[in-house]
Amino acid sequence: MPSTPHPTSELVPGAPRHVAIIMDGNGRWATQRGRPRLFGHHAGAKRVREIVEACPGFGVEYLTIFAFSTENWKRTQVEVAGLMSLFRRYITKEMKALKAEGVRVRFIGDRVRLDDKLIRLMNDLEQETEINTRVHLTIALNYGGRDEVARATRRLAQDVAAGKLEPADVDEETLPRYLDTCVLPDPDLVIRTSGEARISNFLLWQSAYAEYEFIDTLWPDFSKQEFGRLCASFGVRDRRFGAVSR
Numbered sequence: 001m002p003s004t005p006h007p008t009s010e011l012v013p014g015a016p017r018h019v020a021i022i023m024d025g026n027g028r029w030a031t032q033r034g035r036p037r038l039f040g041h042h043a044g045a046k047r048v049r050e051i052v053e054a055c056p057g058f059g060v061e062y063l064t065i066f067a068f069s070t071e072n073w074k075r076t077q078v079e080v081a082g083l084m085s086l087f088r089r090y091i092t093k094e095m096k097a098l099k100a101e102g103v104r105v106r107f108i109g110d111r112v113r114l115d116d117k118l119i120r121l122m123n124d125l126e127q128e129t130e131i132n133t134r135v136h137l138t139i140a141l142n143y144g145g146r147d148e149v150a151r152a153t154r155r156l157a158q159d160v161a162a163g164k165l166e167p168a169d170v171d172e173e174t175l176p177r178y179l180d181t182c183v184l185p186d187p188d189l190v191i192r193t194s195g196e197a198r199i200s201n202f203l204l205w206q207s208a209y210a211e212y213e214f215i216d217t218l219w220p221d222f223s224k225q226e227f228g229r230l231c232a233s234f235g236v237r238d239r240r241f242g243a244v245s246r
């Protein structure tokens, strides 16, 4: 293993341009403290701000975070309702700071199952921050990689049926234009916290050549320092994209 340079507040050499994070472990963090799971989600939401703020210092331009999956509806009604309420509060509370800090926020995922108030807040936050370019924060909410590919394929099929696209023109360049992430670069580094080594339906198409880091830290304990170490470690990886080292 190559040694990992110590992170500094300077730009990390060879930093990942786009980092995607599966923020796992909120429930266990709360249980360890004898508190309800939602307590962990609230602590997790606080971590988001520190990590977003750290991005420019580490040279990370795009950060994508997994806030709620298409499978998370299987949780108890109390937890789902609590998370939806947390998302509404987060947007209301953070809008001003995100705007002032130059963060452009986008949401990916299927909005149809979300409540009207949350959808309005999501639209507002996207519009209010659309001129920002310092950090591109994408929040995956009611997102599933398979669902995204299915929705993209449906729209693509509609274009074929309408004569706007020839079946022979459907290739690796065409399909991603129909994905929720069509304006984003592919992630370079995917981090999952909490010791689980799986990708749970996150950015399946986009992460084909991403580097992965599965770390034991529970999301509410994830720090700017650890984020910096992972970015620095990425900088010394040999990414070959199927070719051989030069």
Ligand code: FPP
Pocket: 023, 024, 025, 026, 027, 028, 029, 037, 041, 042, 044, 045, 048, 065, 066, 067, 068, 069, 072, 086, 087, 090, 139, 194, 219
């Ligand atoms: C997974 O941990 C976490 C979630 C399903 C929710 C992620 C949400 C946040 C970090 C909070 C807020 C985010 C925003 C954008 C405001 P888990 O509950 O599955 O943890 P466990 O595996 O320990 O049970």
